[in-house]
Amino acid sequence: MNNLFDQKAVQRFLQSTSGKIGLGLTLFIVLLSLLAPIVNPYNPATDRNYAARLNPPSFEHWFGTDGLGRDLLNLVWYGLRTSLVIGLVAVGLGLMIGLLLGLVAGYFRGYLETGIGWLTDILLSFPSILLAIAVVTITGPSVQSVMFAVGIVQIPIFIRLTRSMVLSLREQDFVQTVRAFGATPSRIIFFHILPASLAPLVVQATLSIGTATLEAAGLGFLGLGAQPPTPELGTMLSDAFKGGYSLSSPWTIVFPGLFITLSVLAFNLLGDGLRDALDPRTNR
Numbered sequence: 001m002n003n004l005f006d007q008k009a010v011q012r013f014l015q016s017t018s019g020k021i022g023l024g025l026t027l028f029i030v031l032l033s034l035l036a037p038i039v040n041p042y043n044p045a046t047d048r049n050y051a052a053r054l055n056p057p058s059f060e061h062w063f064g065t066d067g068l069g070r071d072l073l074n075l076v077w078y079g080l081r082t083s084l085v086i087g088l089v090a091v092g093l094g095l096m097i098g099l100l101l102g103l104v105a106g107y108f109r110g111y112l113e114t115g116i117g118w119l120t121d122i123l124l125s126f127p128s129i130l131l132a133i134a135v136v137t138i139t140g141p142s143v144q145s146v147m148f149a150v151g152i153v154q155i156p157i158f159i160r161l162t163r164s165m166v167l168s169l170r171e172q173d174f175v176q177t178v179r180a181f182g183a184t185p186s187r188i189i190f191f192h193i194l195p196a197s198l199a200p201l202v203v204q205a206t207l208s209i210g211t212a213t214l215e216a217a218g219l220g221f222l223g224l225g226a227q228p229p230t231p232e233l234g235t236m237l238s239d240a241f242k243g244g245y246s247l248s249s250p251w252t253i254v255f256p257g258l259f260i261t262l263s264v265l266a267f268n269l270l271g272d273g274l275r276d277a278l279d280p281r282t283n284r
Contacts, residue, residue, distance in 0.1 A: 012277040019273015025266030033081040040074060047074070054249045064251040066236070067243045076255050079231040082143065083263060086232075087213040089147045094154025094212075095205050101155070102162025103189050107170055116159060123156040129218055136224045143226045146219050150212045161204055165197040199278035203271050210267035217260050233260050 013019045049069035057064045063072035105116040123131065135149035169175060170193065178192055219225040220234025221241075228235075233256045240252035 009277045013273055016273040016276045018269045019276060022266055022269025022271070022273050025262065026270050029080065029084060029263055029266055032077060033084045036077050036081050040077065047071070054245055054252075056249070057251055063255045064249070066252055067239065067245060072251065072255055075231045075236060076233070076259055079233040079236055079256065080259050080263065082226055082230060082232045083213050083216055083234075083260070086143060086147050086150065086216040087209045087263075087267075090150035090212040090216070091154055091205055091208045093147065093151030094208065095158050095201070097151075098155045098158025099162050099194075099201065102159040103166055103194065105159065106163040106166025107185065107189055107193065113163075116163075120156040120159045123152070128153045129215060132215055132219060133222065133224060136219060141219075141224045141227055143230060143232075146216050146225050149219070150215050153215065154208050154212065157204065157208065158201070161200060162197060165200060166193055169193050169196050203275045203278060206267055206274055207271035210264040210271070213263045213267070214260065233257075 047070060049065070051069065052061070052065050053067055053069040055061055055065045055069075061071050061073065063076060066072055066075065101116050101119075105113040126134075132146075132149040132153050135152055136145045139145040139148060166189075175188060175192055178188055183192075216225060216232075217234030217237070220232045220236075221238045223235075223238060226232035226235055236256040237253055240246040240249070240256075243252075246253045
């Protein structure tokens with residue numbers, strides 16, 4: 001099998017406008033998240049100034065202040081970090097479980113495929129946000145619960161994608177050849193079928209990070225996400241609406257909402273660029 005990111009794939013990616021914009025935005029978000037505790041060590045639990053509450057954007061506070069007098073730029077900065085971690089961990093969890101179940105269902109078929117198919121259908125029968133709310137309600141609101149809940153929502157997506165790839169690859173000549181030479185099912189799955197399935201999985205994982213970030217923000221807005229004093233973008237929107245100053249102090253919702261949108265847009269554009277680059281039918 002050819003390398004996933006061979007020279008032609010890189011060239012196709014560099015020719016994709018959406019891919020380059022998405023990569024730039026994604027790197028910007030990741031660097032901001034990594035540099036937050038280094039460039040600006042900030043403790044949102046204690047760094048507050050009630051005398052400066054709900055101040056509009058200024059040179060002292062670029063994004064203004066919130067209802068507790070905290071600098072909104074710092075809160076958004078750290079909230080973006082929290083949202084990114086939630087998205088990455090949740091998608092990683094969904095990818096690992098969905099990948100394994102999809103490989104098993106697609107290769108072994110039979111009762112295993114039927115059982116995993118039923119599980120997938122059950123998970124997909126619920127709207128994703130309602131399923132996530134149900135999971136968080138059971139486990140209790142926290143960052144870890146949101147990661148787990150959003151990860152469960154992602155599982156059936158990766159099961160279906162992986163299963164469809166395995167079904168199309170298991171009868172290919174290269175798989176039949178290694179099977180004829182006596183290769184074990186585990187070796188065929190992990191050393192031959194899985195590498196050939198990576199391209200669509202990488203694209204879907206990238207797109208899912210944006211979806212997971214949005215779902216995490218939704219849970220935070222409902223009060224089921226990160227709990228104070230942990231900053232999180234959805235929770236910041238919730239605080240502004242609950243505090244009754246979202247209209248009188250619009251910067252308290254504009255900047256958190258802007259960075260939620262920016263995060264989702266970045267990973268969606270990056271996913272589109274990767275799809276253009278990794279699709280062998282793409283001719284540029």
